Amino acid sequence: MGMVEVTPALEGARQQAAGAPEAMRWFLREVLPLEAMLVRFLRQNWRDQSDIEDLLQDVYVRVYEAAQRELPERARPFVFTVARNLLITRMRDRSVVPIDAVSDLDALNIAMDLPGPDRAAMGRDELRRLSDAIDRLPAHCREVIILRRIENFSRPEIAVRLGIAETTVSSYLTEAIYILSNLLNAEPADPRGRT
Amino acid sequence: MSAPNAKTINMEAAGWIERQDQVGWSEADQALFGVWLNQSTAHFIAYHRMQDTWQRSEKLVVLRTRTAPLPQESRSRVPLAFKALAGVLAAGILGAGVIFLARPGERTYATAIGERQTLKLSDGSKIELNTDTVVRVAQNDRDVVLERGEAFFQVQHDSKQPFAVTVGNRRVTDLGTKFDIRKDLDRVEVALVEGRARVDVLDAASARPTVLTPGDVMIAARQSVSLAKRPAASVADALGWRRDVIVFDHTSLAAAAEEINRYNRRKIVVADSDAAKLKIGGTFPVNGTMQLAEVARDLFKLRVDDRGDEIVISR
Numbered sequence: 001m002g003m004v005e006v007t008p009a010l011e012g013a014r015q016q017a018a019g020a021p022e023a024m025r026w027f028l029r030e031v032l033p034l035e036a037m038l039v040r041f042l043r044q045n046w047r048d049q050s051d052i053e054d055l056l057q058d059v060y061v062r063v064y065e066a067a068q069r070e071l072p073e074r075a076r077p078f079v080f081t082v083a084r085n086l087l088i089t090r091m092r093d094r095s096v097v098p099i100d101a102v103s104d105l106d107a108l109n110i111a112m113d114l115p116g117p118d119r120a121a122m123g124r125d126e127l128r129r130l131s132d133a134i135d136r137l138p139a140h141c142r143e144v145i146i147l148r149r150i151e152n153f154s155r156p157e158i159a160v161r162l163g164i165a166e167t168t169v170s171s172y173l174t175e176a177i178y179i180l181s182n183l184l185n186a187e188p189a190d191p192r193g194r195t
Numbered sequence: 196m197s198a199p200n201a202k203t204i205n206m207e208a209a210g211w212i213e214r215q216d217q218v219g220w221s222e223a224d225q226a227l228f229g230v231w232l233n234q235s236t237a238h239f240i241a242y243h244r245m246q247d248t249w250q251r252s253e254k255l256v257v258l259r260t261r262t263a264p265l266p267q268e269s270r271s272r273v274p275l276a277f278k279a280l281a282g283v284l285a286a287g288i289l290g291a292g293v294i295f296l297a298r299p300g301e302r303t304y305a306t307a308i309g310e311r312q313t314l315k316l317s318d319g320s321k322i323e324l325n326t327d328t329v330v331r332v333a334q335n336d337r338d339v340v341l342e343r344g345e346a347f348f349q350v351q352h353d354s355k356q357p358f359a360v361t362v363g364n365r366r367v368t369d370l371g372t373k374f375d376i377r378k379d380l381d382r383v384e385v386a387l388v389e390g391r392a393r394v395d396v397l398d399a400a401s402a403r404p405t406v407l408t409p410g411d412v413m414i415a416a417r418q419s420v421s422l423a424k425r426p427a428a429s430v431a432d433a434l435g436w437r438r439d440v441i442v443f444d445h446t447s448l449a450a451a452a453e454e455i456n457r458y459n460r461r462k463i464v465v466a467d468s469d470a471a472k473l474k475i476g477g478t479f480p481v482n483g484t485m486q487l488a489e490v491a492r493d494l495f496k497l498r499v500d501d502r503g504d505e506i507v508i509s510r
Binding site: 020024027028032053054056057060061064065126127130131134145146148149150151152153154155157170173174175177178180181184185 | 204214216249254439440478480
């Protein structure tokens with residue numbers, strides 16, 4: 001007699017940002033696309049480049065906490081004002097650089113009045129951006145993310161193919177996601193955002 | 196700056212995304228994740244930023260490049276006597292040669308839309324049922340009828356007791372084999388992956404059997420029977436469903452929609468005849484209906500209307 005083995009139903013729908021609070025949806029839509037410009041601003045105005053990731057996080061926390069109280073009317077001027085204020089505070093704390101060393105926002109040519117980037121209209125640009133980012137990943141990360149995300153293989157299948165442990169597949173994937181998040185956000189999400 | 200630093204938090208966030216992508220995410224995992232997520236605003240932001248990256252990377256499917264050259268279908272016509280029977284077979288008229296209709300001891304297995312099942316038979320043979328499929332298995336475990344849908348057969352060969360699959364008015368007999376049979380409304384397709392198999396026409400004594408070798412795909416449609424040789428990569432792509440994916444390669448949007456609709460109750464409708472002809476490629480999860488619609492929208496600047504049961508793509 002035959003035996004029946006039922007394959008478990010496919011994983012349910014992934015958690016969507018749609019389920020996130022309004023402030024987070026606003027953050028993802030309006031603030032995240034500014035990351036490239038924001039990182040450039042921080043780099044230009046802070047000597048120790050190893051602090052940039054921490055500074056970025058601090059800006060994000062301040063912006064997000066403010067947005068939880070009330071959504072800023074326009075994201076761009078708000079984000080850069082927060083960033084500038086943060087840099088000034090940090091410099092004061094360290095008493096290393098005079099305050100006026102922080103670039104004037106106007107001088108940075110940050111187009112305050114332009115509408116925010118429109119993700120829905122990205123299409124082919126987004127694909128080019130994605131494939132560029134994949135190309136720039138370290139080889140071991142590129143390999144696993146391609147097998148997982150493009151070829152849709154499971155972790156056990158990837159482990160067998162590459163002759164590595166499943167836990168190694170997971171750690172490479174984690175690294176790939178981390179680097180990818182920096183690469184994808186390091187480019188302006190919209191051509192209008194380029195300076 | 197206070198510890199832990201941003202890189203640590205970002206790596207942790209990426210780690211959560213990675214774990215959520217694994218099979219077997221448990222309630223305990225969810226609880227741990229909840230604690231981490233709500234520990235600080237920085238955690239919450241880092242997680243959503245990583246998730247945004249992960250979702251964006253979903254579109255990567257269309258960048259898939261083939262490892263093998265594009266399929267060159269070398270279609271060869273089948274002998275005339277054979278061809279004459281095609282109409283009969285595709286019309287689904289069951290001849291007297293079909294012997295196992297509701298025999299005692301017979302078991303019926305069925306999968307729902309989107310479901311996949313593996314049957315393990317007593318002799319070690321395996322039958323994998325794709326979406327929306329019905330098979331009947333005789334008591335001896337060696338005679339199978341594919342009523343509807345698609346199944347992949349891995350047969351333990353036994354020359355004394357051959358394994359045979361009846362589909363429409365055709366019988367596929369194993370000669371040491373792995374093969375796939377798909378039965379649509381007006382079409383039967385047999386693809387041979389490994390070994391050999393013989394195909395007989397049940398209700399026509401005059402027709403000679405056809406022997407299939409690896410890469411052979413026999414397609415019997417309403418008015419024709421054809422035998423094509425496909426490269427291994429192409430045959431493997433067609434069997435993507437066994438790992439829950441569908442592979443498209445220069446597939447028209449209409450055909451891609453039809454294929455993914457097999458697996459889902461929520462259907463894609465391509466409402467524009469020009470849009471229907473646009474070509475798409477990529478590996479999609481079988482439940483990736485929305486993903487396919489979104490890729491079409493982004494690639495071709497089409498409109499996507501989510502109407503609940505239907506997702507309508509138009510220009």
